[in-house]
Amino acid sequence: MPTADASAGGSWPRSVAIQVVLYDNDGRQQRRLAAGIAAAVRDMRSTFPLERVAVRYGDCSRWPCLSEPEQEAIRAELAGVVDDVSFTFFDANLGSGGGSNALAALGDEHVVWILNPDTYPSPTSARLLLAALDSDGVAATEGRQIPIEHPKDYDPQTGETSWVTGCCVMLRREAFDSVAGFDAHFFPLYGDDVDLSWRLRAAGWTLRHVPRAVIVHDKPIGSTGEVRWSAMQARSSHLARLWLYRRYARPDLERAFLESVDDDRDPVAADAIAEFTRRVDAGDVPDALAEAALVADFVDGRYGRMRFLYAG
Amino acid sequence: MPDDGPGGDSERSLTYDFAYSWQSTYGRVARLIASQVETGTVLDLGAGVGTLGHAVGRYGFGYLAVDADDDNVAAMRSRGREAVRVDLLADDAVARVLEVVEAAETTVVAVTMLDVIEHLPDPDRTMRLLRDVVDRLAVRQPVAPMVLLSVPNVAHYDLGAKLLLGRWDVTPTGLLDATHVTLFTEERLDALMSSNGFAETCRDDVIIEATEQRAPGDFPVFGSTMLATHLRALRDGADPNGRIYQFVRSYRGTSDGRRGEAEARRVETDAVPDAGSRPFLSVVVRTQGTRSTLLDTLTSLAAQHDRDIEVLLMVHSDDPDTLARVDGEVARFEDGFSRRVAVRQVRGGGRSRPLNEALVSARGRYFAILDDDDIVTPDWVATFRQIVERSPGRLVRAGCVVQGIVEREPDEAIDFSVDSGFSADHPAHFDTLDAVRSNRSPSCSYAVPLDAARALGFTFDESLRVCEDWKFELQIALTCGAADAERVTSVYRRWRSGGRASLDEGAAVWIADHEAVIDGLDETPTLLPAGSLRRIHELYRYVEQLETELGRRRPDDGPYADTSR
Numbered sequence: 001m002p003t004a005d006a007s008a009g010g011s012w013p014r015s016v017a018i019q020v021v022l023y024d025n026d027g028r029q030q031r032r033l034a035a036g037i038a039a040a041v042r043d044m045r046s047t048f049p050l051e052r053v054a055v056r057y058g059d060c061s062r063w064p065c066l067s068e069p070e071q072e073a074i075r076a077e078l079a080g081v082v083d084d085v086s087f088t089f090f091d092a093n094l095g096s097g098g099g100s101n102a103l104a105a106l107g108d109e110h111v112v113w114i115l116n117p118d119t120y121p122s123p124t125s126a127r128l129l130l131a132a133l134d135s136d137g138v139a140a141t142e143g144r145q146i147p148i149e150h151p152k153d154y155d156p157q158t159g160e161t162s163w164v165t166g167c168c169v170m171l172r173r174e175a176f177d178s179v180a181g182f183d184a185h186f187f188p189l190y191g192d193d194v195d196l197s198w199r200l201r202a203a204g205w206t207l208r209h210v211p212r213a214v215i216v217h218d219k220p221i222g223s224t225g226e227v228r229w230s231a232m233q234a235r236s237s238h239l240a241r242l243w244l245y246r247r248y249a250r251p252d253l254e255r256a257f258l259e260s261v262d263d264d265r266d267p268v269a270a271d272a273i274a275e276f277t278r279r280v281d282a283g284d285v286p287d288a289l290a291e292a293a294l295v296a297d298f299v300d301g302r303y304g305r306m307r308f309l310y311a312g
Numbered sequence: 313m314p315d316d317g318p319g320g321d322s323e324r325s326l327t328y329d330f331a332y333s334w335q336s337t338y339g340r341v342a343r344l345i346a347s348q349v350e351t352g353t354v355l356d357l358g359a360g361v362g363t364l365g366h367a368v369g370r371y372g373f374g375y376l377a378v379d380a381d382d383d384n385v386a387a388m389r390s391r392g393r394e395a396v397r398v399d400l401l402a403d404d405a406v407a408r409v410l411e412v413v414e415a416a417e418t419t420v421v422a423v424t425m426l427d428v429i430e431h432l433p434d435p436d437r438t439m440r441l442l443r444d445v446v447d448r449l450a451v452r453q454p455v456a457p458m459v460l461l462s463v464p465n466v467a468h469y470d471l472g473a474k475l476l477l478g479r480w481d482v483t484p485t486g487l488l489d490a491t492h493v494t495l496f497t498e499e500r501l502d503a504l505m506s507s508n509g510f511a512e513t514c515r516d517d518v519i520i521e522a523t524e525q526r527a528p529g530d531f532p533v534f535g536s537t538m539l540a541t542h543l544r545a546l547r548d549g550a551d552p553n554g555r556i557y558q559f560v561r562s563y564r565g566t567s568d569g570r571r572g573e574a575e576a577r578r579v580e581t582d583a584v585p586d587a588g589s590r591p592f593l594s595v596v597v598r599t600q601g602t603r604s605t606l607l608d609t610l611t612s613l614a615a616q617h618d619r620d621i622e623v624l625l626m627v628h629s630d631d632p633d634t635l636a637r638v639d640g641e642v643a644r645f646e647d648g649f650s651r652r653v654a655v656r657q658v659r660g661g662g663r664s665r666p667l668n669e670a671l672v673s674a675r676g677r678y679f680a681i682l683d684d685d686d687i688v689t690p691d692w693v694a695t696f697r698q699i700v701e702r703s704p705g706r707l708v709r710a711g712c713v714v715q716g717i718v719e720r721e722p723d724e725a726i727d728f729s730v731d732s733g734f735s736a737d738h739p740a741h742f743d744t745l746d747a748v749r750s751n752r753s754p755s756c757s758y759a760v761p762l763d764a765a766r767a768l769g770f771t772f773d774e775s776l777r778v779c780e781d782w783k784f785e786l787q788i789a790l791t792c793g794a795a796d797a798e799r800v801t802s803v804y805r806r807w808r809s810g811g812r813a814s815l816d817e818g819a820a821v822w823i824a825d826h827e828a829v830i831d832g833l834d835e836t837p838t839l840l841p842a843g844s845l846r847r848i849h850e851l852y853r854y855v856e857q858l859e860t861e862l863g864r865r866r867p868d869d870g871p872y873a874d875t876s877r
Binding site: 159211224 | 604607608610611612614615617619644645646648649687688689690711713714715716720721723724725726729730731732733734735736740798799800803
């Protein structure tokens with residue numbers, strides 16, 4: 001198990017970077033998120049005497065999605081609470097993982113808190129996530145999403161879990177850097193968090209779910225209670241699944257998946273498989289991880305054991 | 313001037329020479345005075361022919377009459393009354409009245425103005441005069457006199473019901489006396505008096521069910537017709553004044569005196585709140601302050617796209633520490649949200665009490681309810697607003713899903729967790745007949761028009777142990793109608809262990825209160841939306857078909873008859 005760098009000295013962590021990767025998000029939504037971040041940072045700083053907290057926005061849109069006045073409004077929400085606010089226009093769609101990596105490279109804070117742009121953190125969330133992270137061997141802590149709580153299982157006493165969702169995850173930079181962050185090449189949108197989590201665990205770190213750290217994640221609920229996926233999300237998810245099977249050495253699951261898809265009945269999955277096949281033929285595939293068997297947690301076609309399932 | 317209703321005595325020569333009886337206005341005024349002071353003189357401004365003199369004389373009070381009409385003054389003097397002519401609209405009216413009192417060398421214990429102010433185009437001016445008279449008398453004698461008024465009530469059911477039929481029948485005397493130039497409801501009278509520094513001390517209003525307005529003819533809004541019964545129930549729900557023919561009330565001057573012209577004008581003109589200054593939605597969150605799920609509820613509210621809301625966080629607990637803890641939890645949120653939250657302590661009562669207290673203080677156009685284990689999606693408020701823009705004034709409802717929730721062990725990372733996916737246990741759309749059958753809308757799934765609820769006097773029934781929200785929802789829906797959106801915007805979390813009343817209360821309580829709700833609403837006729845007759849028709853045909861299939865009816869039998877009635 002890795003040992004955190006400065007925990008022994010009692011002065012860890014001294015700094016936190018908060019990262020939001022944007023893609024065509026609207027200003028009002030981001031101002032609301034900034035207000036939520038401000039309250040969460042204020043509460044976190046009441047417990048942790050942090051020297052520095054920075055908020056970094058990275059924009060993957062084709063054109064900057066936030067106007068100057070909108071950026072100013074966001075700065076105003078965060079003024080007096082954080083030490084620095086920056087906006088970076090990437091001029092390229094790096095994907096959520098790639099954008100997060102790029103933003104992380106802009107600083108050297110001890111802790112990186114990644115928030116999706118469509119989230120809203122409860123005021124105690126940052127403090128609770130940081131407190132759970134402030135322990136030897138813990139690489140990442142995740143909040144509990146509402147209204148669609150993730151059904152992934154966790155240890156009811158310690159919160160230890162198989163993987164952490166990327167929409168609201170707090171990471172030790174040391175751990176994040178040690179595995180080179182997200183793999184944006186194979187996982188530009190989905191599966192990047194599962195992959196990062198399992199590589200962290202392969203490196204000896206542990207991950208924790210913090211159910212008291214509440215995060216609103218704005219996702220629609222279907223009229224029959226199903227969790228909705230767009231075709232683009234479904235395609236990305238299917239492709240991510242196939243790369244995960246490759247990286248974590250499960251050719252049996254890969255084969256079963258490829259054989260299960262009926263091209264006529266599920267054209268989205270068929271499209272993902274076509275992309276997968278094309279790249280495999282071109283040799284563009286992830287290497288299998290040596291520790292795959294120790295960390296990969298495929299259960300009934302899902303990542304990790306689930307406490308319950310949503311329809312859809 | 314009302315004539316105390318049908319049966320009141322009048323003489324054509326003196327329009328308002330009404331006889332005294334113990335239940336007349338005069339008898340009531342005399343009793344109100346006698347209940348508060350033992351001796352002294354009653355100064356009667358606008359005395360008419362001095363009938364009050366007879367009434368107060370029976371209790372041993374002196375009587376000093378002032379009237380602007382020479383004939384009335386002459387008539388009173390001819391009856392041996394002490395009467396003086398003073399025009400209350402004249403500039404020197406106050407001085408003249410005081411001269412009359414001084415000349416009489418008496419202590420005035422009450423100043424009356426019976427059936428006067430409705431005849432005046434500017435009652436506020438007259439009330440200022442009255443206040444001036446009272447204040448000046450107060451410094452000349454041992455005690456300040458009380459003030460008594462009688463004023464006809466134009467919010468009587470009979471007037472409103474007839475107006476629905478296009479009738480506004482002015483009569484020689486009565487509620488719509490031809491000489492009335494200013495019309496009063498209780499609210500307007502209260503505003504007039506309070507703005508002039510008078511506080512009500514006693515009342516003995518004249519109650520008349522059937523007024524002179526019911527003649528001639530059998531109007532369908534009166535009597536035992538279904539329409540009358542329905543309208544009557546609506547009117548009685550709105551406020552208790554539908555049967556008051558005449559307000560008969562006594563007042564004392566308050567020490568702060570007149571509150572000033574500006575406030576008086578404000579009271580006159582601002583009876584309807586400015587819609588622009590009101591939040592769209594008042595959200596009442598009901599909590600006992602002990603459940604950590606409250607953080608979920610509050611965070612889901614803070615994340616709303618449409619934040620045109622106020623949150624009334626009703627902490628139903630006597631414990632001051634609980635209140636402080638909840639207050640602290642709210643204070644952690646960003647100012648943009650926390651300043652929209654009012655934390656209120658609620659003591660006593662059952663599940664309805666916090667809702668009723670919130671109903672009184674809410675300012676929103678619409679009113680919605682969350683329990684402290686409900687959560688809403690970020691478009692919850694925005695969806696309600698979209699429905700309201702499409703169907704203003706109706707109950708608005710959006711989709712709601714159910715999720716199981718369980719308590720966790722004390723040593724675990726949290727004291728609760730959900731344990732199921734979502735189930736769509738409730739219909740996606742609101743259906744009135746379906747809603748009458750049983751509660752099909754969790755309280756987190758709808759919002760009601762607040763002004764309608766207040767105007768109709770709908771509150772949460774505190775006699776119910778459960779189902780209070782269902783009854784309230786039905787009352788609104790059966791009066792205002794409902795509009796909906798299929799989009800799911802709320803999650804009703806159903807406890808599988810511990811939790812809210814759904815499991816705490818026994819099935820017998822639920823059944824009993826369910827039946828009580830139906831029986832209570834069934835006491836008066838019910839409005840149903842267009843298309844309901846066809847639905848009922850088809851339901852009867854369906855019953856006939858089932859009865860036939862069960863062999864309890866032959867196909868050629870007559871129409872099915874509901875024999876349960």
